[in-house]
Amino acid sequence: MSRSQAELPRLTGLLVLIFLLPVFTFSSSSSSSSHPQWVLQRIPVVIPQHTEARPAPHFLSQARLDVTSPCDPECHKKAPRLSYWDLRSLLAYETLHSNGQLTETAIGIYGYNPNSNTSPAYLTGSPGKAERSHVRRKRQIFGHDGRFSIAGQDFLLKYPFSVAVKLSTGCSGTLVGDRHVLTAAHCVHDGKNYVKGAQRLRVGFLKPKQRDTQQSSFHLLSNFTNSVEGGTSPYAPPTSDKMKFQWIRAKRTHVPKGWIKGNANDIGMDYDYALLELKKPHKRRHMKLGVSPPAQGLPGRRVHFSGFDNDRPGQLVYRFCRAGEETSDLLYQHCDAQPGASGSGVYARMWDGRRRRWERKVIGVFSGHQWVERQGASQEFNVAVRITPLKYAQICYWIKGNFMDCREG
Numbered sequence: 001m002s003r004s005q006a007e008l009p010r011l012t013g014l015l016v017l018i019f020l021l022p023v024f025t026f027s028s029s030s031s032s033s034s035h036p037q038w039v040l041q042r043i044p045v046v047i048p049q050h051t052e053a054r055p056a057p058h059f060l061s062q063a064r065l066d067v068t069s070p071c072d073p074e075c076h077k078k079a080p081r082l083s084y085w086d087l088r089s090l091l092a093y094e095t096l097h098s099n100g101q102l103t104e105t106a107i108g109i110y111g112y113n114p115n116s117n118t119s120p121a122y123l124t125g126s127p128g129k130a131e132r133s134h135v136r137r138k139r140q141i142f143g144h145d146g147r148f149s150i151a152g153q154d155f156l157l158k159y160p161f162s163v164a165v166k167l168s169t170g171c172s173g174t175l176v177g178d179r180h181v182l183t184a185a186h187c188v189h190d191g192k193n194y195v196k197g198a199q200r201l202r203v204g205f206l207k208p209k210q211r212d213t214q215q216s217s218f219h220l221l222s223n224f225t226n227s228v229e230g231g232t233s234p235y236a237p238p239t240s241d242k243m244k245f246q247w248i249r250a251k252r253t254h255v256p257k258g259w260i261k262g263n264a265n266d267i268g269m270d271y272d273y274a275l276l277e278l279k280k281p282h283k284r285r286h287m288k289l290g291v292s293p294p295a296q297g298l299p300g301r302r303v304h305f306s307g308f309d310n311d312r313p314g315q316l317v318y319r320f321c322r323a324g325e326e327t328s329d330l331l332y333q334h335c336d337a338q339p340g341a342s343g344s345g346v347y348a349r350m351w352d353g354r355r356r357r358w359e360r361k362v363i364g365v366f367s368g369h370q371w372v373e374r375q376g377a378s379q380e381f382n383v384a385v386r387i388t389p390l391k392y393a394q395i396c397y398w399i400k401g402n403f404m405d406c407r408e409g
Contacts (some may be wrong), residue, residue, distance in 0.1 A: 035351040036299045038290060038359060043409045044112035046091055046393040054094065054102040057194040063169035065310065065339035067186050067272060067368030072379065073325040073332055076270075084114040090258035090271060091394055096188070097252050098279070100199050104257075112390060147336050150306065150316045156206055160347070160360050163287045164306040164316055166204040166245060167276075167343065169197045172307030174345025174362055175286035177399040179278040181250075182289075183343035184365050184385075185259040188274055201253065203278060204245035206308075206316055250276045254398050270329035272367040272385050275398045287347060289396060290361025291409045292386035295323040295331065298348050303333060303384070305366055307344035317341065324381065329388060331364055332381040342368055346384040363387050 082090070088109055095103045150161050163175040171187035181203055188198045258271025295301050306318040321335035331346070346364035351357075364384035387395070389409065396406035 036297055037351045037353050038361065039293065040354065040408055041291065041389070042111070043291070043389050043393050043396075043407055045110040045403045045406075046107050046390060046397060047110075047403050048105045048397075049108045051095075051103050051105040054104050056100055057096065057102055057198070059194055059196050059199055061190050061193065061195050063171065063188070063195040063197065064186055064190060065170050065342055067184075067269060067342070067383075071269075072381075073327055073330070076327040076330060082114065084109065084112075087112075087114060087390065090256065090261070091390060092257040093394070094255050094257065094260065095252050096194055096198060096255070098199065098201075098249065102194075107394070109390070145336050146321065147309070147312075147317045147319045149312055150318050156316060159285045160287060160304075161306055161316060161318065162284050164206075164308070164344065166206070166308045168200075168202040168204065168247070169195060170310070170340055171343035172341055172366075173203065173276065173343050174347075175282060175284060176275075176289055176345070176362060176395070177286055178281045179251075180286075180399045181276040181278065182345055182362060182365060182395065183274050183276060184367055185255050185272045185274040186368070187343045188253055188276075189255050189260060191260065198253065201250040201276065202247040203250060203276060203282075204247050205282065205284070206314075207244055207246055248282060249279045251279045252277045256394070269367055269383065270385065273365045273391065273395070275395055277398075287345065288359070288361045289387060289392055289399075289409065290348070290363050291389055291392050292331065292363040293348070293350075295326050298323060299350060303331070303335065303346050303348060303364070305335065305341070305344040305346045305384075307337070307341035307366065309338035310340035311338045326386070329386055330367075331384045331386050333384065335366075335382055337366065337369075337382055342366055 088107060091109070092104065092106050095105065097103075150156060155161055165173045165175060165181055167173055167181075167183060167187055169187050171183055173181040173183035173187075176182045188195060188201065254275045254277075256271045256273065259273075301323045302320050303323050304318070304320040306316055308315070309317045319335045319337065321333050324332045324334065326332060344366040345362040346366055347360050347362045349358055349360045352359040364386045367383050367385050369380065369382055385391075392409045393403070393406055396409070397403055400406060
């Protein structure tokens with residue numbers, strides 16, 4: 001019997017008690033109320049119910065470093081509402097173990113009203129648009145290239161840049177636990193099967209080959225990160241190519257069935273996230289998860305992420321931009337990015353009224369590029385998967401293994 005099966009009977013009574021408690025939000029009445037703030041809210045519970053073995057994967061295809069979809073924001077917003085049973089099916093998940101074993105886990109959802117859900121459901125774009133999207137140019141730079149290459153030991157090894165990691169399949173990821181990495185599902189699974197390298201997946205931590213001669217101060221680092229997140233002119237840190245990766249093997253990989261079942265349709269993009277558990281702790285500071293707030297609630301409507309774009313090998317690339325349109329599951333923006341950056345954690349920096357400090361939290365996963373035809377005109381977006389309350393509950397449980405530690409987000 002699995003651990004999740006053994007836990008289920010004694011959890012039932014506790015779940016009933018928990019959901020008799022009122023739902024609440026947290027707000028501060030202090031002078032900091034003028035700042036955009038993280039809102040403390042009750043999170044539903046997503047827990048495993050039973051797990052069964054699945055046939056071993058084939059690991060046939062190379063990982064795609066970006067995802068293209070013909071379905072634009074309006075296309076997603078017109079999708080029918082998902083039912084409770086739809087959500088259970090989409091949030092079920094597969095786990096790939098480092099020994100090649102594959103399991104599938106059914107889940108239960110508690111404390112969630114499906115009538116309030118606005119997540120898009122399955123919706124297939126027209127074949128013509130889907131075909132045209134594959135012949136569009138791959139470049140994902142909008143006008144002037146606004147990316148910053150981060151280098152110098154005092155930058156790369158300091159938070160928040162130190163949470164960015166590289167996957168051996170070519171994508172990026174973000175540290176969200178002592179031994180956990182959040183990334184995009186398409187970096188390990190192509191929608192039909194696990195990609196080459198997924199079984200022996202490694203996570204790379206960028207480190208200097210030798211002590212950098214360009215010694216920058218922590219004061220400059222603080223000025224850089226706080227200025228771009230606060231809205232003033234950014235300071236560009238020094239660059240250097242004297243870098244290397246230190247690699248740690250992944251022990252297991254979790255992928256939601258929403259990606260596996262829906263990749264042939266546009267709903268798949270809504271579930272383009274995966275969590276890796278490393279074989280040993282990475283000993284770096286990680287970034288907390290957060291439920292994605294509405295775009296208008298972000299400071300300056302800005303989002304940020306760092307990753308390893310293919311056109312700048314061996315360099316960590318940081319960017320920020322203004323968030324655009326959004327659906328309940330996707331955030332559209334024009335952050336400059338290239339293949340290799342997909343899987344990066346999209347984050348925001350806002351005031352935490354309870355802890356009385358500024359806090360960065362991962363609110364999404366950078367997924368890929370969309371080029372759509374809208375009223376006869378071509379439009380393009382870069383897209384991030386938003387961390388909704390249900391996704392937060394699932395990812396948090398994968399990390400902590402205890403739903404009681406995932407009740408507030």
